[in-house]
Amino acid sequence: MASGRFRPPSRFAVPGRIAVSGSTAAVWRTATLTGIRRETARAATFRFAVPGWAGHVPGQHLMLRLTAADGYVAQRHYSIASPPDDGGHIELTLDHVEGGEVSGWFHTVARPGDRIEVRGPLSGFFAWPGDRPALLVGAGSGVVPLMSMVRHRRAHGLDVPLRLLVSARGPRDLIYADEYGAETTPVFTRSAPVGVPVGRMSATHVAPVMAEAPPGGWEAYVCGSNAFAEHASRLLVEAGQPVDRIRIERFG
Amino acid sequence: MHVTRGFTGRPRVSDPGLPPGQYDAGDDWPVLSAEVTPDLAATDWSFRIDGRVAEPRTWTWAEAHALPTSAYDGDIHCVTGWSKFGVRFGGVSLDAFLDMVRPATTATHAVAYSHTGYTTSLPLADLTGGRAWIAFEYDGRPLPAEHGGPARLLVPHLYFWKSAKWIAGLRILDHDEPGFWEQNGYHARGNPWEEQRYSGD
Structure with missing residues (x-):
């Protein structure tokens, strides 16, 4: 366009840091729980193997879903705790939220071998590629x-x-x-x-x-x-x- | 369908008002802005519409409040998964503003922008016909700053990132120009009933 992209009169506080691929974010992938590590009385880290994981930039998050036998689905966004290049694994650290249907499942039911679904990585604004101080x-x-x-x-x-x-x-x-x-x-x-x-x-x-x-x-x-x-x-x-x-x- | 072993979830409530993949946030109203909440006084607020319109124009706080008031009673839906039922916003219908600037027949989209510089893109059709507002009040009180006060755009039939906080203006366009989240992988339209969260949905 000759006129160029619209720019608002005030600069946006948080311009995105990285380009985001729409195609990788669109696919739900099966993630297999491979380990659970307690962090505090309230928080634990859940490690997953995710075949086909596109890789993330530190700071990005993903969307996760659990499906009940009757088809009921619960979806949540969680930040990724692990660094990139972790050999096809990602880690999430979750608080046990009182009454939380998803965090409650992770903290009281989940065990290695369980499979859930994830899509991502998502969003680029909170990403840190390791470039700027x-x-x-x-x-x-x-x-x-x-x-x-x-x-x-x-x-x-x-x-x-x-x-x-x-x-x-x-x-x-x-x-x-x-x-x-x-x-x-x-x-x-x-x-x-x-x-x-x-x-x-x-x-x-x-x-x-x-x-x-x-x-x-x-x-x-x-x-x-x-x-x-x-x-x-x-x-x-x-x-x-x-x-x-x-x-x-x-x-x- | 990949059933998660041992997952039962919350008690099922059949709620026709809940779009797919959403849950009822109850009394909570999470704040999810990505920037520092601006210290913006009502007297410093203004709202402008320009671009593909016959008469571009800027309204002050007082001028915007001189327009007929209009309220929204209903639900809102955030792309992160929560929905909030029975909210009440007070403000002015966006139609009242658009009628004064008269968008060109070639106009198809708009970029809404904030006093912080945040942007979000919308089809013009989603901003007309009594479905969008400039909101000054929530539940009968001034809109709190962290929720976009003194004034925010309100487009409640789309995911709430489209309802730009601290609204500063609309640039009316004859094409789609992705805003902040739309450039960050989010959907161009964001209809919660079709679960249009990310580009590709």
Whole structure:
């Protein structure tokens, strides 16, 4: 078109990071559960073999469905926890939601060998290909897509700066607690080890990582409940992070 | 059909208002915007329609409120899977705005855009005939900022990503131009009754 694509007068806060294939997302694939790993009292990681999985970029999610004998179907979106190139496997870390028909099945019924269906990977806006310096901010199971990024960077020995601020109620509620390294600052809201302050994520957590920002600044990725996302994104804006470089994924 | 061993699911409720693959969110109203919620005062809000129209025009908050009010009572459906029943939005029918700018006979689509720069694309036919609104109120109160206040587009017969929050304008086009989610793999139209979630559905 001579006039070119329409561009809104204000730049969109979160332009997509990667091109997304419509064809891979359209296909339902059978995923076989190969292992279950407990993370916390409330969360566990489910590992699947997915023949034909197209591969994902850290931060992407998938859609999953369970089918009852009478044909009733329950579908949910879940972030992918594992890095790309995991040998045809993907991992999901799921909270056991009270009364949740899907998470309840995973936490109380599922066992290795069970088969479910998935389609994806989906969406490109929360994806991190490992290129730009990344400031990751998550709470609870909001850390799941961020962990895919941390694992990807580690697996490939990438030099690109990356920092993770992760909020949990206490040390026992911190998912992937044993995997964090120097890139991570945990924030504990209810209980903490001796000498570690207890309280909500605040400017005192954000300021040091903003001060470390590499030339060109951070690309910020925020994931958690809506209340956490609103709180954390305001902290980032108040600390000087540009709104058009904050990507937010909210539960729901 | 691939039956999942041991999966029974929730008690079945026969609800003709629930599109395929959706569940009833009850009292919840999840917030799923991908950007920082803007700090947008009603006095700073404006709404513009231009493109393939006879008379492009911008409305201020007061000018938009001078138009006849119109309410939507019904259901909304999010592509992530939840539906919310019995919601009530207050605002102005989009027809009232479109009647004033008069879209060209060649107009077929629109890009709706937000004060944040978010975009979403829609067939023009889905925005006319009393099926779309500019909404200022939810349940009789000002629309909360995290739900798109002071004003959002409301197109409740399509998945809710089409109902752009913090609506700033419509560009009327004679062709389809994918918006933000449409470029990110989501469906061009997004009809929940045909489960048009992703491109290819």
